[in-house]
Amino acid sequence: MKKRYLFFIIIGALILIPLIVAGVRYFIPVPDNVAYESEEYQTDHAEFLYDLTYTENENTTQEQEIFEEIYKVIDEAEEFLVLDMFLFNDDYNHETLEFPELSQSLTDKLTAKKEENPELEIVFISDGINTFYGTYTPPHIQALMDAGIEVVFTDLSKLRDSNPLYSGFYRSYFQWFGNSEDQWLKNALRPAGPEVNIRSYLELLNFKANHRKLIINEKNGLVTSANPHDASAHHSNIAVQFSGDILHDLLESERAIVNFSGGNTRMFSDFSDKLQDQADTPEGQYAVKLITEERIKDNILKMVDQAKAKETLNVGLFYLSDRDIIKAFKEALDRGVELNIILDINQDAFGNEKNGVPNRPVADELMKHNNPPNIRWYKSSGEQYHAKFITLETEESLIFNGGSANFTRRNLDNYNLETNMMVTAPRDSDFAQEVTAYYERLWTNEGAEYTLDYEEEAEASLIKTIMYRVQEFTGLSTF
CATH class of the missing domain: 3.30.870.10 (Endonuclease Chain A)
Incomplete structure (x- = not known):
């Protein structure tokens, strides 16, 4: 009996130690100057x-x-x-x-x-x-x-x-x-x-x-x-x-x-x-800001939360899975914000076939919301729609947030290292017109077929929804 108890004590300790380590590591702060946000x-x-x-x-x-x-x-x-x-x-x-x-x-x-x-x-x-x-x-x-x-x-x-x-x-x-x-x-x-x-x-x-x-x-x-x-x-x-x-x-x-x-x-x-002196002036037409890691998410949520009725959020993403952002999207839709999303289908990975997680179950969830967004799929031929950005179009300006970060827990909650840029530009500026022309081209299939109607690749799968939610919550995934 003593040997049996000792055996269970040892096994319990071997399991408990990693759980304690995981718990402690969860509260460890990121290194200095990670989760960085510059001035504007x-x-x-x-x-x-x-x-x-x-x-x-x-x-x-x-x-x-x-x-x-x-x-x-x-x-x-x-x-x-x-x-x-x-x-x-x-x-x-x-x-x-x-x-x-x-x-x-x-x-x-x-x-x-x-x-x-x-x-x-x-x-x-x-x-x-x-x-x-x-x-x-x-x-x-x-x-x-x-x-x-x-x-x-x-x-x-x-x-x-x-x-x-x-x-x-x-x-x-x-x-x-x-x-x-x-x-x-x-x-x-x-x-x-x-x-x-x-x-x-x-x-x-x-x-x-x-x-x-x-x-x-x-x-x-x-x-x-x-x-x-x-x-x-x-x-x-x-x-x-x-x-x-x-x-x-x-x-x-x-x-x-x-x-x-x-x-x-x-x-x-x-x-x-050695950086060259630049001609930055208080009158420059663009407001730019550098953001990394969790600061990217903070600014995404700020953009979505400040969007008002009849203003437009345009999104282009390889991965969308972060629960806080999905919640913010739904709340924006309920306020009368127009939300347009172009998503990768998550079916191709360097010659290997993927199962559509997380984008297909997330898109299905959003389309079932009381006020659904407009969603289109990027039509790929083995490659990926690897963009990662969101814009807010107001009457006066376009706010852009884009770079390396997918909209996932791993990319936005101080796990991966990521770098994005924010640019606030007047609606009639070159930068704003470049971004809006790019998005309009993809959305309307101007000159070629870039994107597909949502229904062409829509999928309602309980199994994939459960898979996505478990993977997003636990981190047992590569997205």
Whole structure:
């Protein structure tokens, strides 16, 4: 009997310890300068960019602006470059699919720039997923290092745990094994690529990420939803390019990652000193603000809550699942706000078929509301509608909030690292007209079929609704 009690005590302790760890970690604050919100700056420098993939006369057409502009930022750099990119690899099923070599193209641009100007400091911040969490170093990343470019992999252990049911066990028992370069298990991200090991998968299951996507030099910054990932090259994305004093804040938000990841932050003081004086004035037509992590959600909710009857909210999203935002949408609809939403169907992922979660059950829920929104699906042909933004159109202005953050718990509740830009623009300004023309084009299928009526892909599934609600609440998902 004593042995039996001892056995149950040990088992109970082994289960209790991870639960305590998970509970404690829930209340751990984020690192300094994470969940960052800058002051609002007045400027005349803000530009909206986008990539589109669509079918026209049975032919697939791509309109690419974002990486062309990123390459221009690289070409124009004279003092420094800082990039923070989530997916930076060529991982996909090479046996069945072919994509543009986007990751190698960016690598070639950066290494050529460094060779041209050896004194130029370049910092590339990224996520451990690109090395399958330390299992191997891909050739393109090794090329950056060999060229003298500072590569910083984000220390994901310093972030809050979005999948606490698992991460409590991981922190208690698994993290002490560290990383390994052993290769003996099939690579789920790249079946034809390097093999990995059990420690890699144990870290992967934390579902944590530095999900930011941005570039900055001494003159300009660009925040986007686009990744330099080969299999993402055809995705439809958005970006905002800007200049001015807000670049100091963007640098400060990136310095925070380098700091808690053990990198060299001294150079960031030099970078800040090298920022060119900009022509920001109190009379600038655009009000711009940098927001990261939970501050993105705070500002989304503020936008939705301030929307009045007959004003319009336009939304374009890869993922919509956050319960607070869904609640705010319903309340706005009840106030007489017009809500238009373009959603990815959540059916394609680099050659693999997805089940439509979370967007289809969320769309079904919203359409069953007493005052339903207008919803259209982006018509994809294997690629994704990867945009992440919301706008509020009032009589006088357009308020834009967009960047790397999906509208999900993981992206907006201080788990992932995210960067968005807010721009408040007069309705007759170039920025406002660029954004509204883009949205109107997709919504009305001007010139091609970009979007589908809601009914064409509508799905009412109790199983998928339960799956989505459980995954969103617990973090047992990748969205």
